[in-house]
Amino acid sequence: MKKYSAFAIAREAMRGHKGWEEQWSSPEPKKEYDVIIVGAGGHGLATAYYLATVHGITNVAVLEKGWLGGGNTGRNTTIIRSNYLYDESAGIYDHALKLWDGLSQELNYNVMYSARGVMMLAHNVHDVQVLKRHVHANRLNGIDNEWLTPEQANEFCPPLNISKEARYPVVGAALQRRGGTARHDAVAWGYARGASARGVHIIQNCEVTGVKRAPNGAVTGVETTRGFIGAKKVGVVAAGHSSVIMNMAGVRMPLESYPLQALVSEPVKPVVPCVVMSNTVHAYISQSDKGELVIGAGTDQYVSYSQTGGLHILQHTLDAICEMFPIFTRMKMLRSWGGIVDVTPDRSPILAKTPVPGLYVNCGWGTGGFKATPGSGHVFAHTIAKDDPHPINAPFTIERFRTGRLIDEAAAAAVAH
């Protein structure tokens, strides 16, 4: 792998940019690997990367039915934050946030992590109570979060409407300054390049159609559209399709898959300097470096794999955006899209060993998995390599739905699900 640097740009400029090499190779699948990761999204590629760099396991294949980063990694709204209520969630999301800081240097790939601040609005007394509780809980966990008055919120985000005449006036806000955004595609590409350089095989257009198990129940490999590929360990990181893959191994999951939509506006000059979220009016917004307003909508109410969603969901979100930012009422929206998110009953992810020996699962990130990408890959690689969870992901078992030891962020994740 050739290192990217200012010197490399100058060198290539001198010779007509003929020396750039492919960022990752596309090898033919081998007959057998030590570890197979199902799904080449951010989480899967990060897992492969940390298997190689932290644990020295490089005989790894990442299988992807479509193209690399073409699922939810390329469809999300790239918000990064760690202001979750419960200790377990704070642990895993802040682990990720710490890895975001410095990730560009680690990968030698600009993931454009921008700690521009995530501000969550309160519109009524209940919001104030909930968000202040978050501020205190976060601080106890060593996570930055601070309370702002409407005037301070307006100072931090000038286009925000704090008029008392608004239908849902802003009465305060919680701000996590370390929160922000990153470039989603670059995250997938950076991890893919780093993993590939260390010998990991990334195999696109290779759909897993079955999971093979030995008579003793242990995993022996996967059937794919490109033939059988053997492995003693298989990690399923398939987002909305996780339950489909797990069913192939005979494991029924506490998951339901829903379409989640997002949309972007026409590009404009810098106007929104941070991320603004509101659970009460249900909207969140940031501005990409290209100038587009990036807006996240809600999920549809029914199980679907259609990667599309109802127009009324987008309309509802835009109503809220116009309420928060009257300045945007005449903006044109450029495009909208949907992704399929896998949601657990307690809205917390599952990163764990499974009842099947050699089978591991990293799923259930629901509507907010992007922010966790580095941390999720890091602890999931540990879980696979050691056949034992990392202390950070130890609480995120499948068994919690039997024992009742839930991590019930459903009403606490500081985001409307």
Next chain:
Amino acid sequence: MLLIRCPYCEEERPELEFRNAGEAHIARSANMAGESDDDFEKFFFIRSNPKGIIYERWRHMHGCARFFNAVRDTVTDKFIMTYKAGEPKPAKLPGASK
């Protein structure tokens, strides 16, 4: 937005009138306190989440307000049929080859 046929109103109405109520044909135990942890987990948390045909409950909130069941393809979102609550799971689907 989906168009959904309410089997009570016998009319196709827009999705906004309805509320999805999750997977259908999951029977609640008559003796909940006697359920084992495994059985309770299956009843309460585990879902089939199929990529394909799903049997699901809907409620015609802003119409007759009654619950009913539907058969839908989760890949195309097309409804295959709807039927009244309490009716058995259809053994044969209209248009299906088997």
